[in-house]
Amino acid sequence: MSSSSTTTTTTRLLMLKASDGVTFEVEEAVATKLGAINNMVEEEGSEDLICLPNVNGKFLGMVLEWCKKHANNNTNSDKGNDEVNKWWDKEFVMDLDQNTLYHLLMAADYLSGTELVDLLTEKVASMIRGKKVEEIRETFKIKSDFLPGQEEEIRKKNSWAFE
Amino acid sequence: MDRISELPDHLIHHILSFIPTIDVVRMSILSRRWRQVWYSVPDLHFCDYDHIDRFHFHSQPKKAFYKFVDNCLKYRERSARYIADSFITKLRIEYYGDKPALDNWSTLTIWRNIKELDIFTEPQDFFVVYYCLPEAVLNARSLTVLKLDYLTFDGSCSISLPSLISLSLMYVKLNDEALQNLLLGCPALEKFVLTKGYGLLDPKISSLTLKFLEIIEDDHKPFKTLEFETINLQSLIYNGDRENIINLSACKAIRSLSLSDIMLRELENLICGFSLLESLTLYHCFDVKHIRICGQDLKTIRLLTVISSVVYQ
Numbered sequence: 001m002s003s004s005s006t007t008t009t010t011t012r013l014l015m016l017k018a019s020d021g022v023t024f025e026v027e028e029a030v031a032t033k034l035g036a037i038n039n040m041v042e043e044e045g046s047e048d049l050i051c052l053p054n055v056n057g058k059f060l061g062m063v064l065e066w067c068k069k070h071a072n073n074n075t076n077s078d079k080g081n082d083e084v085n086k087w088w089d090k091e092f093v094m095d096l097d098q099n100t101l102y103h104l105l106m107a108a109d110y111l112s113g114t115e116l117v118d119l120l121t122e123k124v125a126s127m128i129r130g131k132k133v134e135e136i137r138e139t140f141k142i143k144s145d146f147l148p149g150q151e152e153e154i155r156k157k158n159s160w161a162f163e
Numbered sequence: 164m165d166r167i168s169e170l171p172d173h174l175i176h177h178i179l180s181f182i183p184t185i186d187v188v189r190m191s192i193l194s195r196r197w198r199q200v201w202y203s204v205p206d207l208h209f210c211d212y213d214h215i216d217r218f219h220f221h222s223q224p225k226k227a228f229y230k231f232v233d234n235c236l237k238y239r240e241r242s243a244r245y246i247a248d249s250f251i252t253k254l255r256i257e258y259y260g261d262k263p264a265l266d267n268w269s270t271l272t273i274w275r276n277i278k279e280l281d282i283f284t285e286p287q288d289f290f291v292v293y294y295c296l297p298e299a300v301l302n303a304r305s306l307t308v309l310k311l312d313y314l315t316f317d318g319s320c321s322i323s324l325p326s327l328i329s330l331s332l333m334y335v336k337l338n339d340e341a342l343q344n345l346l347l348g349c350p351a352l353e354k355f356v357l358t359k360g361y362g363l364l365d366p367k368i369s370s371l372t373l374k375f376l377e378i379i380e381d382d383h384k385p386f387k388t389l390e391f392e393t394i395n396l397q398s399l400i401y402n403g404d405r406e407n408i409i410n411l412s413a414c415k416a417i418r419s420l421s422l423s424d425i426m427l428r429e430l431e432n433l434i435c436g437f438s439l440l441e442s443l444t445l446y447h448c449f450d451v452k453h454i455r456i457c458g459q460d461l462k463t464i465r466l467l468t469v470i471s472s473v474v475y476q
Contacts, residue, residue: 098165098167099166101166102167102169105170106170106174109174118177121178121181122181124167124178125178125182126181128190129182129186133190136190137194140165142165142168142193142194143165143194144194145194145195146194151192154191154198158191158234160230160233160234160235161185161234161235162189
């Protein structure tokens with residue numbers, strides 16, 4: 001199918017297998033946006049099937065979607081493209097629910113997708129920023145498990161941060 | 164447990180690196196999981212604006228800010244002794260006012276492990292008393308990135324920053340000798356940005372390791388002369404004053420050169436001496452009589468409002 005390609009760099013395809021058996025065929029240039037995969041490719045060389053037992057198919061798919069976007073735009077990087085990427089990133093994280101955000105962040109971290117980790121942690125930070133403790137608890141459904149009076153005690157002990 | 168509390172510490176630290184430290188400390192009352200988190204966050208950010216905002220009804224917001232930073236750093240210093248890998252590696256302090264509050268903090272041992280430091284202290288008064296940087300900071304051996312705004316330092320104190328790679332000075336008051344002393348104390352420096360320094364007359368930028376240099380002069384207090392002893396410099400951005408004279412003859416390794424607001428009489432043939440030059444930008448350059456531009460590797464030339472004629476070769 002791609003035999004008509006005349007470019008000198010033939011794009012090698014890698015097979016990535018998620019924890020639930022779902023496989024993805026991706027170009028090497030896309031997959032190596034992830035530090036962990038880049039390492040495996042460099043170390044093991046010829047291995048074409050890479051098993052990733054810590055990520056399931058749904059989230060691996062999302063991570064690869066992000067990689068694809070960023071690998072493509074890397075080839076002709078200019079300021080216009082940067083802007084497009086930023087917009088795309090914004091849309092990408094915009095409506096993620098907390099469960100997806102959690103799994104995506106864990107997957108990106110496991111795969112050493114540094115830039116994606118930056119994007120996702122910044123997204124979580126934006127959900128914290130400017131909020132009072134009670135509001136943060138509500139946003140993330142954090143239950144206070146302090147014993148009665150304990151919270152008050154911490155406030156008192158660190159009064160310099162709460163006054 | 165909720166999702167965010169389940170995240171491993173290093174990801175929580177990453178998230179909190181985007182949050183002002185005051186809020187990070189306050190998050191200690193979220194739940195037991197969060198109680199100790201702030202003791203090991205490596206990246207701290209203190210800004211008194213955060214406090215003015217939080218302590219809207221506080222009678223003395225500045226005082227509250229100093230007290231907060233004081234306590235926070237002291238607790239962190241103490242806890243670093245019994246919590247593994249809980250060093251502060253990145254510290255940003257921003258405050259508006261002329262009180263040298265940093266003096267209380269300069270004796271702390273936190274400076275030993277710090278990698279990135281950014282101090283911004285904009286004075287509010289017109290008659291500025293510049294805050295003098297403590298010697299401990301100028302001898303922080305692990306420091307790799309240092310950014311200072313509106314500060315000064317004693318030209319005679321000993322400076323040793325063996326790991327420093329990137330240095331940025333903005334609105335900093337120092338004389339020629341102090342600058343030279345500083346550069347001597349940074350044997351690994353690769354990037355230096357000097358923006359509107361006060362007190363410099365005939366500065367000499369001297370460094371064997373420097374690769375990137377950016378200088379923006381103050382229009383009101385221009386240098387008389389400017390000398391470069393930077394044989395490994397690859398990129399220079401210089402935004403000068405029309406009347407001073409620069410000497411680039413020692414910068415043989417330069418690849419990217421951008422000059423603006425200078426007189427070019429002196430540069431006429433100099434550019435031909437840069438055999439590795441790839442990119443040249445001249446912007447707002449005056450008194451150009453005749454300039455020869457040549458170079459085998461030259462890929463981009465940008466000339467913007469250059470007065471007078473140019474001959475290409």
